[in-house]
Amino acid sequence: MGFAGSGKTSLTKTFGRFLEDEGYRVKLINLDPGVEEIPYKPDFDIRDLFTISKIMREEGIGPNLAMLKASEMILDAFDKVASKMREGRCDFALIDTPGQLEIFAFRDAGSEFMRRLRELTRVCGVFLIGCDVASTVSRLVVALFVGIAVQLSLGVEAIIVLHKSDIDIGGRIRRIIGDEELLKRELIKETGVMVDVALAALEVLSRIKPATRIIPTSSVTLEGHEDLFEILHEVFCACGDNIYPFHFIRDFRGT
Known part of the structure; x- marks a missing residue:
């Protein structure tokens, strides 16, 4: 998951390949109906059922409304x-979510999709913040808050x-992202209304964010795949589940 252009599709490809090289059986699922090309061969491709352009054409609607309709579809x-x-058998299923974050993450259809998925198997999300998005510290903090x-x-x-740690x-x-005090010091050096918003967001983050470290990854240098x-x-x-390796899809087999 992540903002448009954060590198979700490229990481799906390279992390999937990493897992296969480690000997795991992997399935790649594309849920983005708006993407033109993807750099991997999906085991399931939502575009085989519908695309954004097809919805626009058949419904006579614009791209924004088509994306909202796509979330329901x-x-x-x-x-x-x-x-x-x-x-077949599968250890990992990597789901490449829609490029537009909001049509999946902040709509009832997306939360219901995840609820059903959790009923079938173990689920963990990966939220990508692209280094290109974090061009200012305030934007970085807001991106963390969105995550x-x-x-x-x-x-x-x-x-x-x-993600995109190579840049x-x-x-x-x-x-900065690994040191909360440094993050705050760098943030107050900036100016503008956005800084006030980011400071408020940082205060909330300090109370609710998980202890898990944030790791840098790159689909160019392949940094961080093992850490992930x-x-x-x-x-x-x-x-409480100490099974290793993971069998993400094991629960499907008994249903």
């Missing part, structure tokens, strides 16, 4: 997604990832 397709995930809001909206725990020249962003895997392990062990 994604929920309607849940059984088809689950059926594809049941086929927490997404977890609350969807009712699912998520690992927050600083974080000198590691400035990762130093290890944190997934920690998340599920913290839930």
Whole structure:
């Protein structure tokens, strides 16, 4: 999950390949009906059922309304997604969510989709913050706040990832994001109304954010893929499930 352009699709590809190289069986699920091309071969592709352009054409509506309608249609397709995930054996299913964050994360259809998914198997989200989005400290704080809001909206725990770390020249962003006091000092150096909003958001974050560290990842250098895997392990062990490797889809087999 993440903002448009945060690198969700590229990470789906490279992390899926990483897992396969580690010997795991992986299924890749594309739920973005608006994407033109994807760099991996999906095991399930929502575009086989509908696309944003097709909805616009058939309904005679604009792109924004088409995306909202698509969120309902994604929920309607849940059984088809689950059926594809049941086929064969699978250790991990990576779900590439729609490019427009709000049509999935902040609508009833998205939270209902996740509720049904949680009933079938163990679920952990990955929320991406692109280093290009974090061009100012205030934007970085707001992005972190949105990451927490997404977890609350969807009712699912998520690992927050600083993606596109290859463009974080000198590691400035990762130093700031890993040190709350430094983050606040850098934030108050900025000016504008956005800073006041970010300071308020930071105060809330300090009280509710999880202790899990935020890790840098890159689909260019492949940095952070092993760290992401290890944190997934920690998340599920913290839930009382010590099975390793994970069998995300094991519950499907008995239903």
